[in-house]
Amino acid sequence: MLAVLSGGGTAGHINPALALAEELTARGWEVRFAGTPEGVEARLVPAAGVPFTAFEASGFDRAHLLSLPRGVAKIAASTAKARKWFREIEPDVVVGFGGYVSIPVARAAEKAGIPVVLHEQNSVAGMANRYLAKKAEAVCLTYEHARAGLPEGASVRLTGNPVRRQVVEADRASGRALFGLGEDDFMLLVFGGSLGARHINQAVVAMKDDLLARPHLHVVHITGPKELDAVREALALTPDEERRWHVMGYQDRMGETMAAADAIVSRAGATSLAEISALAIPAVLVPFPYATEDHQTTNARSYVEAGCAFMVPDAELETESFAQAVSLLIDDEAVREAQRDAARAQKTTEAAAMLADVVEAAAQPVARAVQ
Known part of the structure; x- marks a missing residue:
């Protein structure tokens, strides 16, 4: 056939x-x-x-x-x-x-x-x-x-x-080895799609001190190639901070990278959302507001209503809503487990x-x- x-x-x-x-x-x-x-x-x-x-x-x-x-x-x-x-x-x-x-x-x-x-x-x-x-x-x-x-x-x-x-079967241990993470380390993955997302980058950079105050937290921050230099400059990481804030413009091993994550901040494009769902990663979704007919918001809505993720509008990235959602996802294991269970129920795999x-x-x- x-x-x-x-x-x-x-x-x-x-x-x-x-x-x-x-x-x-x-x-x-x-x-x-x-x-x-x-x-x-x-x-x-x-x-x-x-x-x-x-x-x-x-x-x-x-x-x-x-x-x-x-x-x-x-x-x-x-x-x-x-x-x-x-x-x-x-x-x-x-x-x-x-x-x-x-x-x-x-x-x-x-x-x-x-x-x-x-x-x-x-x-x-x-x-x-x-x-x-x-x-x-x-x-x-x-x-x-x-x-x-x-x-x-x-x-x-x-x-x-x-x-x-290559995503569904990605190995978590291999992904964590990429970034030198131990079993007790918590990995927050941030990315905005293949071209990056400037507004998300800026919002996460603004949380730098709060995030790094958590001693076992690692941030893997995929900025998009065009945003890499600006993000590095804004973060101004010290050598010690660089060991826990991994900044890159692009990642060609996304399956393993996502499998290694404990939580994620992402846009809500169809492929990204499907991969997040397949791997059952707790997430804060920030739909791109200028997508045709605002379809990213619609993409995310049913997923969020099923309890699989939080959603923060792009216009609220600079408010407490975003920081609170990210912090809750990091700090509350019960919230993450509930999102993982809800994501598995979607049967995206x-x-x-x-x-x-x-x-x-x-x-x-x-x-x-x-x-």
């Missing part, structure tokens, strides 16, 4: 696709990936050992009307290219994870009679998934809230957001298998007409 996965634009589309690729490969499937030549997928997918084929696709800017016909022309050309490709490889199913590139790939599948499954990572469905949902065999959601943005008649399944095995089940069901012998 052969599955073609497609998505692009952000790692939030690609990581769950790679998690599904791992699950399908373990079940004996062959997997290929269709993405854009310039997107992060062009780097991440081959690095994961999944064969990659590039297709041009782009959206349009309403402020620049000429971008619309150019975008449409790219999608039309890529649809034709995908149909030709499908005649060569004969996939059994196509799975779209969002991003403009999934449109021509899914449209080509529809025209060839190949079943299409969609996966939506966020609480607000993206444009590509909304467009493709009506004809899809199934639309798999992370959050029930995303159903509201789909067309009537869409076949919806709630599967959660798949997380890659099962999301890849649940999505793979839907994909396999959709791909059962279907009369295809690959033309």
Whole structure:
């Protein structure tokens, strides 16, 4: 059996696709990936050992009307290219994870009679998934809230957001060894996503004296590459303080780093939240307020309401609300244990298998007409 996965634009589309690729490969499937030549997928997918084929696709800017016909022309050309490709490889199913590139790939599948499954990572469905949902065999959601943005008649399944095995199976002891942590040390992990989060950095820096007053506390602070120098300057750590406040611009061993954490401060992007949930890490979530339709706040809300984390609006980072939430998470083991139990109840570690089940069901012998 052969599955073609497609998505692009952000790692939030690609990581769950790679998690599904791992699950399908373990079940004996062959997997290929269709993405854009310039997107992060062009780097991440081959690095994961999944064969990659590039297709041009782009959206349009309403402020620049000429971008619309150019975008449409790219999608039309890529649809034709995908149909030709499908005649060569004969996939059994196509799975779209969002991003403009999934449109021509899914449209080509529809025209060839190949079943299409969609996966939506966020609480607000993206444009590509909304467009493709009506004809899809199934639309798999992370959050029930995303159903509201789909067309009537869409076949919806709630599967959660798949997380890659390198995160789910990450070793806590190896992660703690990275930072020289002992069993009695407490690790607070701070990060704002791949590009960092200036406002979170500033708020955590402001808590420096309070945090370091706890003798067994270590802060692992991933600032984002562009923020590293500014954070180092603002912290002005002494050599003794540097042993407990680990500052870095980027961390390529995030699975182990997260597994080592006792608590976390993070944005609420789909991938970050899924990984926090899969590892059951007590958290203070600070949704990025300028995400499309404020979807990070919606992402976080149901998770927080289930008792898995605290949420502090970005606008309150400079108030006592943020400092109190972080301090409570550090100082109260009962609060952390309650959050861990609630996170485990979300069963995020099962999301890849649940999505793979839907994909396999959709791909059962279907009369295809690959033309």
